[in-house]
Every structure is written in C-alpha cells, then in structure tokens.
Amino acid sequence: MRAVWLLMLFWIGVAAIAAEDTVRLNDEQARHLGIRTVKPEEVTAMPLARAPARVVLPPQKEFVVSSPQAGVIGNVAVPLGVKVKQGQVLAKIQSPDLLALQRELLDAASEFSLAQARLQRDQTLLQEGIISRLRWQETKGDFDKAQAALGAAEQTLAASGLANAEIQKLRANRRMSSVLEVRAPIDGVVLERMAVVGQRVDRLTPLFRVGKLDELWLEVNMPQERLHEIKIGDRISLENIRATARIIEVGQHVDPESQSALVRAVVDSEAEALRPGMHINVQLMHRSTDRIFRVPVAAVFSHEGKNYAFVKTAAGFEAREVAVAGQEPYSMVIHEGLEPGDEVAVQGVAALKAAWLGMGEGE
Structure with missing residues (x-):
C-alpha cells in the first residue's frame, strides 16, 4: 500500500521533506x-x-x-391545534341558569327605571318647595340601591360570558336566550380540548386550553453532577432544527429517581419551527472567552491518540x-491549534x- 501511495505522489511531483510536518x-x-x-468558523461557545x-x-x-355557567354543550366550533382570534366562539352551551340571570337583569333594569323616574319627579317637587328634603x-337612596342592583346584575352576566354589547341588547329588546357562547380570551392556539358535544358541565368546568405561541421555552433534563458547569446565558442548539435558545434558569430541585434537574431556556431564534409538546435532542453550548x-x-x-488537522501554508499543508x-x-469545536485566517x-485528507505518514517512514 505504501508503494502505491509513493508511486502516486511521485507521479504528481510531490516534494516531501521527512524532517518536517508539512x-x-x-x-x-x-x-x-x-x-x-x-476557513474555520470562529465561535464564542463550545459544546x-x-x-x-x-x-x-x-x-x-x-x-x-372554563364554562361560565352550568349546562349542556350544544356545539363545539373549533378542533384541536387550530389558531383562534380573541373573542372567537369556541363552543355553545345550553344553560337554564343563564335565563335566570337574564331575568334578574331585566327585573333590576325595571326597578332602576322606576327609581330614576321617582328621583326626577321628587327633584322637581323639591325645587318647587312641595316636598321636604x-x-x-x-327617594335618592332608593335610586342608588336600584342602580347598584342593576350594576351587579350586569357584572354577573358579564362574568357568565356575555359581552357588554349583548347585555345592552338584552336590556333594549328584552329577549332572553339560554344559549351561552364560550369565547377565546386571546389570539392563540387551541392546545387542549376537553369539551364534548352533549356533555353536561358545571360552572367553571375546564373546556379548552389556549396558548399564545409568541414565546417558547425548552426544558432540558441535566444530570445533577453537571449542573455546576451550566451558566445563565449559555446557548442551546437543537438537533436537526435551526432554532437556538438561551438558558434563563437552572433548576434548584433534583428529581430523586433520575437524579436530574430541569434547565430552562427561552427560544430566541427560528421558534416557528417548534411546537409545544415536541421532544428533541439538544446541545448545550458553554460561553467561552477563549478563541475557539x-x-x-x-x-x-486522529493519529497515535492525538487529533490533527491539515492547515494550508505557503509551502503546502502542515499537519497541526x-x-x-x-x-x-x-x-x-477546536479550542487550541488554529488561528484566525487559517484554512484547513x-x-x-x-x-x-498517507503522504504525511509516508514521510515519517522515510526518515
């Protein structure tokens, strides 16, 4: 084999000096x-x-x-995993309790209208000196009570899922409905759907879990013996995905079974490639002040237990x-042996x- 390589190198005119590593x-x-x-890429972190x-x-x-009131789910409008807008209807619930709340609001509105009329009348009579102060x-006290009762009834309906526009519409046309619309609280994604058509639910029964995906975290399980090597601000790269993250927290609790702790990082680039719930392999990168x-x-x-790279020089290639x-x-990632401007x-290779080793044998 050595003879073949020497013949090839002779044919292309390689001039090798055995006393050198070039x-x-x-x-x-x-x-x-x-x-x-x-040219090697200069970086600021090492694996x-x-x-x-x-x-x-x-x-x-x-x-x-959650379900604002007890009732039966009559319709589910969104599937799992879709994007939703704030205020978008997620489900509809048939709720007899909603009718009772609407009736209380209408009764409170009627009492308020009567109290307001009495107050206006007595205000006029007081100015004319017909009634005492x-x-x-x-009369003013009765008006204040009626106003407070109306406000409480409106707040109760609002807490039950009715928008202010719907409450004002109910006061105007006095048409009650047992259908309660469950709406998205934010722009986000449906992460979990517990609601099932025909299901009877109580008040505050969880129906959906919605997430805002403008920020994602990574949770990394690290052996407890390596936690001291990790620093806040160190970087994390993801296998087969271009996203990167920055460590923001090193957990203070060690799982007694796995003897590992959670390291949390915030994804700060290419987050659109990730989804909550994904399991991936990552590489933790430690910040370094050395030139790497x-x-x-x-x-x-490798050769004889050492690592080498062929660096281009004016004379040829140096085995460094x-x-x-x-x-x-x-x-x-190399932290010793290379300099800025080198070419490898x-x-x-x-x-x-083979030429380099052949040089050594020729000594």
Whole structure:
C-alpha cells in the first residue's frame, strides 16, 4: 500500500521533506489530489453536553377557558391545534341558569327605571318647595340601591360570558336566550380540548386550553453532577432544527429517581419551527472567552491518540495538532491549534495523511 501511495505522489511531483510536518504541495498538485479547504468558523461557545429536551409554553402564556355557567354543550366550533382570534366562539352551551340571570337583569333594569323616574319627579317637587328634603333623600337612596342592583346584575352576566354589547341588547329588546357562547380570551392556539358535544358541565368546568405561541421555552433534563458547569446565558442548539435558545434558569430541585434537574431556556431564534409538546435532542453550548473555532468533522483526524488537522501554508499543508473541545452532529469545536485566517483541508485528507505518514517512514 505504501508503494502505491509513493508511486502516486511521485507521479504528481510531490516534494516531501521527512524532517518536517508539512506535506509540500503547490496549487496544481493539490487540485490533482482533490484537496478542498475551508476557513474555520470562529465561535464564542463550545459544546458542553447533549441531552433530551421538550418544548413547553411559559406558564403566563397558557389560558384555561372554563364554562361560565352550568349546562349542556350544544356545539363545539373549533378542533384541536387550530389558531383562534380573541373573542372567537369556541363552543355553545345550553344553560337554564343563564335565563335566570337574564331575568334578574331585566327585573333590576325595571326597578332602576322606576327609581330614576321617582328621583326626577321628587327633584322637581323639591325645587318647587312641595316636598321636604328628607323625602328627596329617601327617594335618592332608593335610586342608588336600584342602580347598584342593576350594576351587579350586569357584572354577573358579564362574568357568565356575555359581552357588554349583548347585555345592552338584552336590556333594549328584552329577549332572553339560554344559549351561552364560550369565547377565546386571546389570539392563540387551541392546545387542549376537553369539551364534548352533549356533555353536561358545571360552572367553571375546564373546556379548552389556549396558548399564545409568541414565546417558547425548552426544558432540558441535566444530570445533577453537571449542573455546576451550566451558566445563565449559555446557548442551546437543537438537533436537526435551526432554532437556538438561551438558558434563563437552572433548576434548584433534583428529581430523586433520575437524579436530574430541569434547565430552562427561552427560544430566541427560528421558534416557528417548534411546537409545544415536541421532544428533541439538544446541545448545550458553554460561553467561552477563549478563541475557539468550528470546523467540519472531515477536517480532523486522529493519529497515535492525538487529533490533527491539515492547515494550508505557503509551502503546502502542515499537519497541526489540535485540541477538540467538543463534537456536534456535523462539526468539531477546536479550542487550541488554529488561528484566525487559517484554512484547513476538508477533502483529500486521506491522501495528505498517507503522504504525511509516508514521510515519517522515510526518515
């Protein structure tokens, strides 16, 4: 095998000096060997650990939609996973209790109208000196009570799911309805649907869970012995997805069974590729003040327990020892051995390695 390589190198005119770690090649010879180079990417973080993670919503971004009144679900208007707008009807409930509340509102509205008419009448009589001020104060007290009762009845209906426009319409036309519309509280996505047509529900029974997807978190399970290596602000990259995240919290509770703790991170780029509930593998990246570089996996090779990369020089390619800080799916992170402006071979490395080793044997 050595003879084959020596014959090939002789044919392309490789001048190699065994006393050096440089395989001497000119540009034409490098092209014949199919050598291709790239410049290492300078980065500010090195791989720390790989771990499983899941995509979750922050607690403040989740909302439960409950039944405002007891009744029977007559219609469900949205399926699981769809986007909804604030105020959009999610379901309709047939509720006899709603009729009672509407009747109380209409009775309170009638009492308020009578009290308002009496107050206006007594106001006129007081100005003309026909009634005493004490009589006017009693009428004013009745008016205040009627006004408070009307306000309470309106607030009760509003808490039952009726919009203010619907309440005013009820007062105007006095037409009651037992149909209660359950509406979305925010612009978001239906994450869970508990409502089933024909189901009898009590007041405050959960019907839907709606989430606002403008912010997503990652929850990573990390072994407790590695928690001290993680710092707030460290980065997380996701396997097979371009999204990245920034660590915002290192959990203070260790699960007694798995001996792991939760590390939370906020997704700050390409979040549209993620969905709550996804399980993915992630790479934790530790911030570093050292000068580190990322190169393709093909650029690094091993020899006698050490790692090397072929760095392009004016004379050819130097086999330079490098220190690998970590490995990613398609790249290596190097923290020693490379300098800004270097070019490393990523294609034709086998030929360069054979020439380099052949040089050593020729000493």
